[in-house]
Amino acid sequence: MKKIRISIIGFGVIGSGVAKAISKKRDHIKHRYGIDLDLVGIGENNGGIVCEKGLDPMEAYNLARSREMNKHPCWKEDMKGIKVIREVDADIVIETTPTNIDSGEPGLSHMLTAFKNKRHVVTSNKGPLAVAYKELIRAAEENEVQFRFEASVGGAMPVFNLVRETLQANKILSIKGILNGTCNYILTRMSTEGMTYEHALSEAQELGIAETDPSYDVEGKDTACKLVIIANDIFGIDSTYKDVEIEGITGITLESLKLASDKGYAIKLIGEVEERLIVAPRLVPKDHLLAVGGTLNIMSLNTDLAGEITITGKGAGAIETSSSILSDVINIAKL
Numbered sequence: 001m002k003k004i005r006i007s008i009i010g011f012g013v014i015g016s017g018v019a020k021a022i023s024k025k026r027d028h029i030k031h032r033y034g035i036d037l038d039l040v041g042i043g044e045n046n047g048g049i050v051c052e053k054g055l056d057p058m059e060a061y062n063l064a065r066s067r068e069m070n071k072h073p074c075w076k077e078d079m080k081g082i083k084v085i086r087e088v089d090a091d092i093v094i095e096t097t098p099t100n101i102d103s104g105e106p107g108l109s110h111m112l113t114a115f116k117n118k119r120h121v122v123t124s125n126k127g128p129l130a131v132a133y134k135e136l137i138r139a140a141e142e143n144e145v146q147f148r149f150e151a152s153v154g155g156a157m158p159v160f161n162l163v164r165e166t167l168q169a170n171k172i173l174s175i176k177g178i179l180n181g182t183c184n185y186i187l188t189r190m191s192t193e194g195m196t197y198e199h200a201l202s203e204a205q206e207l208g209i210a211e212t213d214p215s216y217d218v219e220g221k222d223t224a225c226k227l228v229i230i231a232n233d234i235f236g237i238d239s240t241y242k243d244v245e246i247e248g249i250t251g252i253t254l255e256s257l258k259l260a261s262d263k264g265y266a267i268k269l270i271g272e273v274e275e276r277l278i279v280a281p282r283l284v285p286k287d288h289l290l291a292v293g294g295t296l297n298i299m300s301l302n303t304d305l306a307g308e309i310t311i312t313g314k315g316a317g318a319i320e321t322s323s324s325i326l327s328d329v330i331n332i333a334k335l
């Protein structure tokens, strides 16, 4: 049995969700792959839990949900994220702190510190990748460690691993799709229920689909970050967030949705990578594969051998996103 020691940095919705998923899947992963995932450290903003002999991931999850992590017997106030990365002997650091698209911090420093300490990194955090993809890849290579980020684009949808492991003989010619569930939910509610933009947005906020400050989603910035990661990783296009042409959904009216619908089209916020990186509302025929509704994400990959491959799935959610994170963890552990 191969023991893999794990630290989780940022124990919010996704970080604690990964702990829950480890608890749920630990036996399955042991029996199927001979890999034992051992959670040895958690680093938060205000302290951390460290136990080199291994923590009970479900206990940590429950304490995080009830905001009582400091009641854990191994809680230490001075064991914040970066200190856990430096001092706790983990093979893999799972980085799940908030996305920051201006500086990439705190995730960027967390990842670079993990590489320097010869730890592999798995992340769902788009920010550092959108501002410093090249620097991160170079740092991982120089330190001879792995860096995986399947969960950073499309939550549960497996795009990077699909291209790396299953479509590896193909040239990917273009990718386009719906990469933001919040926008898709708002546009779906506006077109199917005739709700105004403001009404659909406040419904999405009440349901916890949209943030209190929704600008990152509705102005297309979140989709743009995802395109940058796709462009760098799949197309080898050296780009950052600043290279994306962005238009969000805030200007879409009920009238324009109705006009489109009468002609057989839906309006969707589409992200596209071909030669340029573009995020913009587009007309999509209602019976087209890309016209998925609700919070779903979808991506169409145009390839030279396989033709068009389309994947769809949940772009957010703690357990769904953990599926991608654990897939990266298992892939690294198998090496």
Ligand SMILES: NC(=O)c1ccc[n+]([C@@H]2O[C@H](COP(=O)([O-])OP(=O)(O)OC[C@H]3O[C@@H](n4cnc5c(N)ncnc54)[C@H](OP(=O)(O)O)[C@@H]3O)[C@@H](O)[C@H]2O)c1
Pocket: 009, 010, 011, 012, 013, 014, 015, 043, 044, 045, 046, 080, 081, 082, 096, 097, 098, 099, 106, 124, 125, 126, 127, 151, 152, 155, 315, 316, 317, 318, 321
């Ligand atoms: N939620 C989703 O469905 C989803 C899906 C795909 C990708 N993602 C990405 O995954 C990441 C995590 O998302 P989330 O929804 O879990 O966010 P979240 O609930 O806000 O969790 C982030 C956690 O990181 C902590 N944190 C902040 N600064 C830190 C630091 N310097 N050191 C250690 N911990 C720190 C936060 O603590 P405080 O609250 O005290 O600041 C919080 O507990 C984000 O980058 C997000 O974009 C999320």
